[in-house]
Amino acid sequence: xxxxxxxxxxxxxxxxxxxxxxxxxxxxxxxxxxxxxxxxxxxxxxxxxxxxxxxxxxxxxxxxxxxxxxxxxxxxxxxxxxxxxxxxxxxxxxxxxxxxxxxxxxxxxxxxxxxxxxxxxxxxxxxx
Amino acid sequence: xxxxxxxxxxxxxxxxxxxxxxxxxxxxxxxxxxxxxxxxxxxxxxxxxxxxxxxxxxxxxxxxxxxxxxxxxxxxxxxxxxxxxxxxxxxxxxxxxxxxxxxxxxxxxxxxxxxxxxxxxxxxxxxx
Numbered sequence: 001x002x003x004x005x006x007x008x009x010x011x012x013x014x015x016x017x018x019x020x021x022x023x024x025x026x027x028x029x030x031x032x033x034x035x036x037x038x039x040x041x042x043x044x045x046x047x048x049x050x051x052x053x054x055x056x057x058x059x060x061x062x063x064x065x066x067x068x069x070x071x072x073x074x075x076x077x078x079x080x081x082x083x084x085x086x087x088x089x090x091x092x093x094x095x096x097x098x099x100x101x102x103x104x105x106x107x108x109x110x111x112x113x114x115x116x117x118x119x120x121x122x123x124x125x126x127x128x
Numbered sequence: 129x130x131x132x133x134x135x136x137x138x139x140x141x142x143x144x145x146x147x148x149x150x151x152x153x154x155x156x157x158x159x160x161x162x163x164x165x166x167x168x169x170x171x172x173x174x175x176x177x178x179x180x181x182x183x184x185x186x187x188x189x190x191x192x193x194x195x196x197x198x199x200x201x202x203x204x205x206x207x208x209x210x211x212x213x214x215x216x217x218x219x220x221x222x223x224x225x226x227x228x229x230x231x232x233x234x235x236x237x238x239x240x241x242x243x244x245x246x247x248x249x250x251x252x253x254x255x256x
Binding site: 041 | 168169170171200201202203204207209211228229230231232244246247248249250251
């Protein structure tokens with residue numbers, strides 16, 4: 001059986017996110033290497049798959065799934081570059097947060113070994 | 129004369145930044161299209177080359193040049209994806225700010241028509 005290529009891995013991984021929280025967790029479990037290094041650069045940094053999965057719970061209160069607009073994607077060897085808009089959503093489709101970002105994935109032997117998302121997390125507003 | 133390709137344009141553009149403020153401004157002038165759309169996503173957005181050049185003055189007090197570690201770069205058609213560390217420096221080499229980021233450039237006819245850098249700009253710290 002051939003190992004899926006980096007582009008296929010990343011697209012399949014992200015393709016699971018909109019389906020629901022169970023599928024989102026399962027995708028992290030299926031596609032991250034056990035020692036995957038995952039960063040939301042300047043915000044969070046984890047060094048194991050288990051810690052990455054645990055981090056999902058901190059993304060947004062009430063999160064069920066993440067819809068993604070893939071604005072651009074490119075592969076160079078083991079690296080996959082993405083420009084995306086991620087929509088963190090509740091189960092009823094309500095958008096909790098919209099994040100414009102770029103992310104880079106390094107894929108080896110069919111698993112994501114490094115993943116860095118870059119975006120500006122604005123400080124909480126003081127209100128209307 | 130052939131038009132330089134997107135990868136060459138981006139590498140030449142960024143290659144000027146470490147040389148000094150005059151060269152940095154000149155690089156913006158030489159390589160951005162007149163109606164270039166340049167965003168530091170979530171932070172600033174400009175729609176002309178002149179406005180982009182004016183924005184340089186706001187990057188950091190005392191800025192002279194920008195050194196760049198190009199961690200990864202890839203081209204897909206007219207798009208160039210970069211993962212970088214940008215070091216905003218004074219003339220004596222003192223680093224004013226270190227920015228981990230990804231940026232995407234869209235190049236047409238040898239000029240940058242779109243440029244988006246993505247990074248987390250931490251709010252100013254309240255002190256030690």
